[in-house]
Amino acid sequence: MTILGTLLLNNQLSRMRDQADSFGTAIAQQLANTVREPLLADDTFFLKVQLNNLTRSESVRGAALFGRDGNLTDKAGILPLAASPLHEQVKRWDLEDEPITTYYAPIKISDVVAGHTAISLSDRPIMAARQAVRDTMITATLIMSVIAIVVAFLISRRLAQPIHDLLAATSAMRKGDLNYRIQDRRNDEIGGLIEAYNTMAHGMLEKDQVERVLQRFVSPSVARNMMADLDQVQLGGRDVSATVIFADIVGFTRLSENLAPDAIADMLNVYFDAITTATSFYRGTIDKYMGDCAMIVFGVPEKDDEHLFHALCCAVMIQRLVKRLNEYRNARGETTVTFRIGINSGAMLAGNLGSRDRMQYTVVGDAVNLASRLSNMAGGNEIIAAAPLLSNPNIASRVRATECGAMRIRGKEQPVSTHRIDGVHALSETLMEQRIAQFLAKLNTEHERVQGE
Numbered sequence: 001m002t003i004l005g006t007l008l009l010n011n012q013l014s015r016m017r018d019q020a021d022s023f024g025t026a027i028a029q030q031l032a033n034t035v036r037e038p039l040l041a042d043d044t045f046f047l048k049v050q051l052n053n054l055t056r057s058e059s060v061r062g063a064a065l066f067g068r069d070g071n072l073t074d075k076a077g078i079l080p081l082a083a084s085p086l087h088e089q090v091k092r093w094d095l096e097d098e099p100i101t102t103y104y105a106p107i108k109i110s111d112v113v114a115g116h117t118a119i120s121l122s123d124r125p126i127m128a129a130r131q132a133v134r135d136t137m138i139t140a141t142l143i144m145s146v147i148a149i150v151v152a153f154l155i156s157r158r159l160a161q162p163i164h165d166l167l168a169a170t171s172a173m174r175k176g177d178l179n180y181r182i183q184d185r186r187n188d189e190i191g192g193l194i195e196a197y198n199t200m201a202h203g204m205l206e207k208d209q210v211e212r213v214l215q216r217f218v219s220p221s222v223a224r225n226m227m228a229d230l231d232q233v234q235l236g237g238r239d240v241s242a243t244v245i246f247a248d249i250v251g252f253t254r255l256s257e258n259l260a261p262d263a264i265a266d267m268l269n270v271y272f273d274a275i276t277t278a279t280s281f282y283r284g285t286i287d288k289y290m291g292d293c294a295m296i297v298f299g300v301p302e303k304d305d306e307h308l309f310h311a312l313c314c315a316v317m318i319q320r321l322v323k324r325l326n327e328y329r330n331a332r333g334e335t336t337v338t339f340r341i342g343i344n345s346g347a348m349l350a351g352n353l354g355s356r357d358r359m360q361y362t363v364v365g366d367a368v369n370l371a372s373r374l375s376n377m378a379g380g381n382e383i384i385a386a387a388p389l390l391s392n393p394n395i396a397s398r399v400r401a402t403e404c405g406a407m408r409i410r411g412k413e414q415p416v417s418t419h420r421i422d423g424v425h426a427l428s429e430t431l432m433e434q435r436i437a438q439f440l441a442k443l444n445t446e447h448e449r450v451q452g453e
Contacts, residue, residue: 002141009137013130020101020126021090027060028105028119035065036107039114044074051076054119061100062120068113078120085116092123099123162190169197178205237351237364242299243311244348244368245284246375247275247318247341252292259335267335268292270443274325277439278317281432282310287362293375297363300350308345308389312399313424315341315383317432323381324436328443342375343385343421344368373409374418387417398425 031054038046047065054063055077062077070086072079078100080093085104092101100120107115165182172180178201182194249255249271256264275294279286283304287295296314299307318339326336348365370386378384384404390396400423406415423429 002145004141009134012133012137016126016130016133020121020123021103024101024103024119024121025089025105027054027121028103028117031063031117031119032105032107035117036109036114039065039107040109047074048076059122059125060119061095061122062102062118064118066116066118068115070116073115075118079118080120083118085118099127159190162186162194166193166197169201173201173204178208237349237353239347240300240350240363241307241345241347242297242350242363243307243343243345244287244363244371245296245298245311245315245318245341245343246293246372247296247315247339248291248293248375249337250340250380252337255335255337263335267337270329271322271325271337271339274321274439275318277435278314278321281317281435282314283307284310284314288360295362297350300363301361308392309395309398309424311343311345312383312385312389312395312421313428313432315343315421316424316429317436319381319383320432321436321439324440325443328440338380340375340378340380341383342371342373342378343383343389344371344374345386345389369411370409370416373411374407374416377407377409377418383421384418385421387419390419398428400424 031050035047035050038050051063051065051074054060060077062075062079064075064079064083065073066083066085067073070084072083078095080091080100080102083091083102085106089104090101091104092099094100099122101123102118102120105117105119106113107117162182162184165184169180169182181198181201184194185191186194259267272289272294275296276286278284279296282298283302284296284298285301287297289295296311298304298311298314304310318341322337322339326338329336344367346365346367348363348367350361350363352361353364354360374384374386385401387403390399390401399421401419401421404418404420406417409416424432
């Protein structure tokens with residue numbers, strides 16, 4: 001806009017100067033035509049009257065007559081110093097900061113030059129007009145520039161706002177907020193990008209919801225692996241070294257005969273919640289719940305070099321939690337149970353087992369069967385482990401155990417040496433008690449909230 005305004009201004013000023021020069025030259029020529037005959041008749045009075053009449057105009061500052069040789073004959077008003085009509089037709093000069101232009105015209109009789117006329121015009125009206133034009137152009141340029149800036153700001157804001165929305169959306173997605181949606185609707189390329197983002201966020205939200213639901217039926221790691229690559233969800237397994245815990249309720253069949261089904265379900269949910277807390281604390285995985293029995297695996301699907309020790313700590317924490325939970329429920333007159341736990345570690349097969357239409361991630365093998373049998377041989381509040389598990393000095397030094405002797409296990413030809421696990425080293429038990437206290441505090445808070453409702 002500045003360049004355009006400058007070009008237009010210079011062009012307008014140039015045209016005004018050309019028009020002023022044409023006007024001044026025309027007046028000088030008209031004076032030459034008027035004084036031709038009086039000059040021949042040597043009528044000096046008429047010539048002086050003509051000159052004086054011209055200078056009465058505000059724009060005409062002077063008029064003069066020159067002879068054939070260029071010498072001044074008569075004048076009215078002002079003339080430039082060293083005026084010479086023989087050498088120039090237009091002379092621009094200043095009188096006390098007033099711009100003046102003098103125009104010369106020849107007085108011709110036939111083809112003979114009998115003299116010259118001069119007209120001095122003030123350039124103040126022209127300069128005032130030029131200034132007015134300049135001010136108008138500058139004002140118009142500034143107004144157009146302001147309008148252009150405002151329009152550019154509005155357009156840039158409209159263009160930039162969807163970008164800011166997309167940045168905010170990606171930031172929300174990075175923080176895990178998959179419910180964030182961009183509400184702007186457009187019909188351009190940015191609108192297509194916004195629609196693509198909303199579709200992607202909706203798909204990720206559905207996937208996250210499916211994964212969260214799936215984690216309630218299988219372990220979180222298994223659910224993540226399944227959702228990460230659905231094409232890899234197929235039958236098959238791999239040999240692993242892991243540890244398995246079986247924890248079931250003593251006398252559950254007799255207990256269930258005396259309780260309503262909904263009471264049994266509520267009771268199992270409370271105790272299984274405690275088992276889940278202990279399992280998560282020691283990096284275990286709930287393989288499945290089978291009626292009143294929980295099967296817990298350590299070392300798969302996530303690798304854990306300390307899976308045996310973590311399983312032993314988890315078993316101890318389950319029994320401690322159940323004991324404290326029973327005290328809590330007894331104080332409220334609610335039904336309590338006792339658990340018996342069997343532990344074994346060794347080689348087993350882990351993977352998706354079942355059929356193509358219905359499969360389950362689990363572990364199978366002789367080591368798993370032995371853990372199940374040991375849980376059946378345990379008494380209430382007992383943890384029975386196969387004796388070879390404690391042959392490792394690194395495990396034996398951190399576990400308190402009592403030898404139970406050899407037990408005849410169904411399906412085993414030879415008796416199996418066993419130990420009863422009584423506890424683990426002091427530091428692990430301190431951390432364990434802190435976690436148990438947190439669980440009971442949370443349980444008490446939820447009970448008070450339910451009572452308040």
